[in-house]
Amino acid sequence: MITVEDVSHRLGERLALDRVSVDFAEHRVGVIGANGSGKSTFARLLNGLIVPDSGRVTVDGLSTARDGKEVRRKVGFVFTDPDAQIVMPTVAEDVAFGLRRSGLPRAEITRRVSDVLDRFGLGGFDDRPAHLLSGGEKQLLALCSVLVTEPATVVCDEPTTLLDLRNARLIGALLAGLAQRIVLVTHDLAMLASFDRVLVFDDGRLVGDDVPAVAVGRYRELMG
């Protein structure tokens, strides 16, 4: 269960989130809203990337402010731009990066890396320079790098925004098939059709919280 209690947060002078309260345990949760509506700030609250100015965020009872390390083990984060998420020069090294200080034996790390790359279509890419991958392959790599640490929840902040239609569909299908709980921030409303619940943000406030059809309708109303 993820609980957001009466959270407000400023980014500079701007109130990015205004007294937001919501909790959810659903398997698939979408987050939509206009640019600057607060949805990315909301996403960053969920694994402690942002500690709110006021209010509280907990993941399975763990506070993101107090128990950040444990929260990040439970909640992985996929960013819009995979180039900013790739840390190591080659594919396998980047996936293994998150396990470097896990205490796992080297053989187990190699096995996990190999498994996740095979599962997401990057088998055989182990020693490829990450910067030579296509945009879609980079986003797959970013996803693999998060999933190899086996988080219970994956928060994705517009993971398909920079991708072409084919790669966007591929990433969308892969996310839909994951066993983990997914919190997906997106402008691609079609991706949310099969989701359990969709949150709508506007001007820092949570203004909609419903099944996809109703929530998307509310969003369309807001957009005029």
Next chain:
Amino acid sequence: MSPAGLYHPGASVLHRLPAGLKLAGLAAGVTGLLLLDQLWWLGAAAVVVAALHAVARVPARLALAQVRPLLWFGAFLLGAQLLLTDWQRALSVVLTLVLSVALAGLVTLTTRVSAMLDVAETLLGPLRRVGVRPDRVGLVLALTIRGVPVIAGIAGTVREAHHARGSVGRPWALLVPVLVRVLRHADALGDALAARGADDEPGSRHGTSSDRP
């Protein structure tokens, strides 16, 4: 294509040697090169370095890419040495430099960055007592290597944007937009590192770039 300074996959004996042994061999090799003062000895060393590249099955273009950045500096060094000493000595100084860089390049081409980091972290381990965190030093080294193609990509994008707008022949005009993009990338990378747990230590969870507008 594998640019200079990046791992070239392979299964040769050199690829399989432990990174620590290769780095020790590199240190010994460069020391040995510095002790050679006869041109014919350096010629023999060049044959050995070329043979090592062949053993590692490194393509000639990649091997040359490791020393190509030395072209202008080597020419300058040769000219300066010729003013100070005889041509044999001048040539041996330049050859020593080129062979040392070629050897270092060979170690880079046959060793994964993660293996290098493991060695660096082990060697820096004793410095923990004076507050140095070897894992952080290793991370900085990895990010530096990773940063080269990223910054090159940013510079390429900005250059293309300038060309598309008809602005050509003013390379200094690229400086500010490249710098701004690099700083933005650094901010985003900081968030990604925090999200991936690279920053995890007690009380370290405040003030990522996400807290800035």
